[in-house]
Amino acid sequence: MTVLVNGLAEERVPALDRGLQYGDGLFETLRLRDGVPLLWDRHWARLQRGLAALAIGGLREEDCLADLQRAAGPGSALAKLIVTRGSGPRGYAPPAGARPTRICAAEPESLRPAPGPLRFGLCRTRVAASPAPGCKHLNRLENVLARAEWAEGWDEGLMRDGAGRVVCGTQSNLILIDGDAMLTPALDRCGIRGTRRDWLLDRLRSEGVAVREALLPLGQLRAAGAWFFCNTRIGLRAAVPLFATRPARAPHPGLLALLQGLGEELDALG
């Protein structure tokens, strides 16, 4: 793995960096081909939303792109770009003169979809309201604790909010087909708006498919006929619950074919 800190080959960061002290920062997970990040505009847009929400200034797009290109090298790579508020004195108050820290780590990886659908269980750890809804900030203990719940044979874990409504996978977004309806959890209070999720929603809408965004009761998820998870690393993958379901309505064949086709298109990107 290649690690750069503020563009320099360096595997350490200051202990007083606020990313470590408070999780005061953001990150992006990216696929690259020959140093070019896929769907960069979406990653950069989300990063900018997060920077605005946290009032972190002074990050230059060209620096991020240069870090990613240098860390990833030729071929297919998976990279993580962290941007923190930088170092500061003791205390929660964001220091006026802080300069953001960029941490970029990348390693070669090709997309290797395992055969068969992802199997997913139900996590006990709940998703609380996010201090920066939809943004990919560094406060990710919920995901860590939910991921630690995975049992033997799980490929993903389903997370719910405090009221028991379905929000996301521990590391991916969820899309359902319930009869004639395409559904995905609303992420305006909690969760992360995935770049692949938003790409899929935009493409679906441009095909005339209205995707309903709502926090879904678990019963509705159980009754759906087709489940999918998506993220940067896996693309779009069909999934099956490891808990009891009672599919009530067969997924509309046209919707199913459309979504599967978009998944293949996503894979073809990189």
Next chain:
Amino acid sequence: MTVLVNGLAEERVPALDRGLQYGDGLFETLRLRDGVPLLWDRHWARLQRGLAALAIGGLREEDCLADLQRAAGPGSALAKLIVTRGSGPRGYAPPAGARPTRICAAEPESLRPAPGPLRFGLCRTRVAASPAPGCKHLNRLENVLARAEWAEGWDEGLMRDGAGRVVCGTQSNLILIDGDAMLTPALDRCGIRGTRRDWLLDRLRSEGVAVREALLPLGQLRAAGAWFFCNTRIGLRAAVPLFATRPARAPHPGLLALLQGLGEELDALG
């Protein structure tokens, strides 16, 4: 400021440390006198609760004490001890073989209570349900964003949960006296159980004062007659809201005197 990483004079930590990657860790803020942390048993107990909640093993009390003593040196000092899950490969899954990272930073500081009560405003940033309620974990973006809201003249900011009930200050716990009642927000869903808060509650109970723990409607806070904040750094301090109040019941003079006396006792500790 003196910084130690795993006991060594070192101001940097690995960029892949999970404390930075996910906020996967805990911290304590401590006062020390001549290298001895005050109320250590309470700090250590809270740290152990947090380690258990996060399933982080392998931290030795003697290592923490040695770090604190060495970083603080003689005289009065304020220290922060961070314990993370340590480094690991990509992904939320806690690595089986991780060894915790200790980061200890200390600087000399004497307790200098400013004259007059703390003035506190009302923050918009809400406190969500914590993945490890009461524990002092590293996911502190809410506190950072609330602290950034402080306006000119604020000494503290009041934080509420999603339902608008009062939980805490941005960096301290709250205690109210409302007539004959001593009240403090319940912290079983969100917030941090402060060592000074718990010390005060134990002492009050041993004096026969039942402190009611509940999430308080803002209206009840407005109607109370006496407000206090407490934490390691400030001890116990009287406070006055910077927003409209309508105190309905004068604080019971005996309760007020008892609490003020305990505050002086706290100050005398160090």
